Amino acid sequence: MDTVRTRFAPSPTGYMHVGNLRTALYAYLLAKKNNGTFILRIEDTDQERYVEGAVDIIYQTLRETGLNWDEGPDIGGPVGPYVQSERMGMFKQYAEQLVKSGHAYYCFCDKERLDALHEEQQKAGEFTHYDGHCRDLSPEEVQKKLDAGVPYVIRQKMPREGTTSFEDEVFGTITVENNTLEDQILIKTDGMPTYNFANVVDDHLMGITHVIRGNEYLSSTPKYNLLYEAFGWEIPTYIHCSPVMKDASNKLSKRNGDASYQDLVKKGYLSEAVINYIALLGWAPKGEEEIFSLEELCKEFDLSGISKSPAIFDPAKLLAINGKYIRALSTEEFLRRVMPYLKQGTSREDLNFKELAAMLQPRCEVLTDVIPQIDFIDQLPDYDAQALFTNKKQKMNPETCKTILEAMLPKLEAMTAEEWTAEQLGALALTVSEETGLNKRAAYGAFRIALSGKAVTPGGGDQIAVVIGKEDTLSRVRQAIEKLS
């Protein structure tokens, strides 16, 4: 039994969008599920589209998400190099081997002839394709041109009749007429391989057993297979995945900021949650559970769960899953992760951050959600007391609130630092409600609003008091009483 070897082979042309990451994830999962090897290969042969720093983004994204590769450019491996541009010398001999075996041929057609040909075809209402002009040149003619130094490319000689079929794990058997296959270029005038050729040779040389990629390659796969057959190489298992869409008819685009992994993290998404969500985009687990750690995904992942149709990226579902992950964190861990965002919302150092985190944790779906929720902490808003302390449902009005707060103030002043806990403060509010004969909802509400100056707050007055501390609490209660006088 061959061990499973999969690869993720991105082009460093920008940042990683969610669709890319998903392909990497599936390749990783398939390898790990089978105790196989996950390989990273950088396909950087297109200098035009090369983007500075893109390789680092690929490394960083895969590391952050835990998709660690077993062989790759930075760590090497038995079948390197793992950067395609460093492999450039090795392809031509393979193409020449194909010429010898009659599966490929030299083509001396220059750009002018090709342009003219295509123009003619277009005029005739046809779609452009190579006409096979050099396909049947005699060996003598070929040698003569070669000797004369005429520039050439090497083209694959497609069969003119019959059909080619291949098996895809997702789409099943796919068959195409051979006469629809163009004699594609394998080696360019500059001696370098085209992507399609390099890809086949590299995958074979690297021992790739399962090719996982986007289904934009579905149509070119028959050509790949003909190449494998011509070499007598073993054909890998194909797994083509439908794209991740932005809406019903548009793929997720790189331009649309929120589609990239980096941006999601910046917006306060947890990388575990992002991985979990994108695993679910176009793949369904066997059971009903859908929250999985990467490790669990390795066990759970199965090719039969990959769906054929495109999946629309749903930010609302990602949000919900992210919220679940946030709530599942320990308070300490949540605090650690949310701290940078808390710092954006408050400059105070004296807060009880643990209590603050506990308060905020069930109230955010992304880490950035904490920022607007703590806007009352550094500075009490300039609120309208008459309006804010009026709430029929809570039986609150300015007078009752004033009575309550005045009753609370001395009791608060008397509390020691040890007693200053949410439990004791809650009990205090209850006592006041009993003593004044006023509704307990009003007691709780008055205290909460006095401390926050807001109708809607994360958590109750008792918790807020713990967060901001005794001194600030007393000051805010006094201010409220004054406003109500």
Place this chain on the structure above:
RNA sequence: GGCCCGUUGGUCAAGCGGUUAAGACGUCGCCCUUUCACGGCGAAAUCAUGGGUUCGAUUCCCGUACGGGUCACCA
């Protein structure tokens, strides 16, 4: 346009000839509740379409519509 592929609630989707057509997100309602959340319970909502095949089609076959992909000396 040729070729290839796809189509189950608003979204992700299970299903693989006979089901009350799962589940999740979202939406709505109720409960819990010191506001807002969390949590709990419940509801509405789906087989693109027309023909076959079959005792019986969401499921199999053909057509139609719609959507996607691909037809480079790009990857």
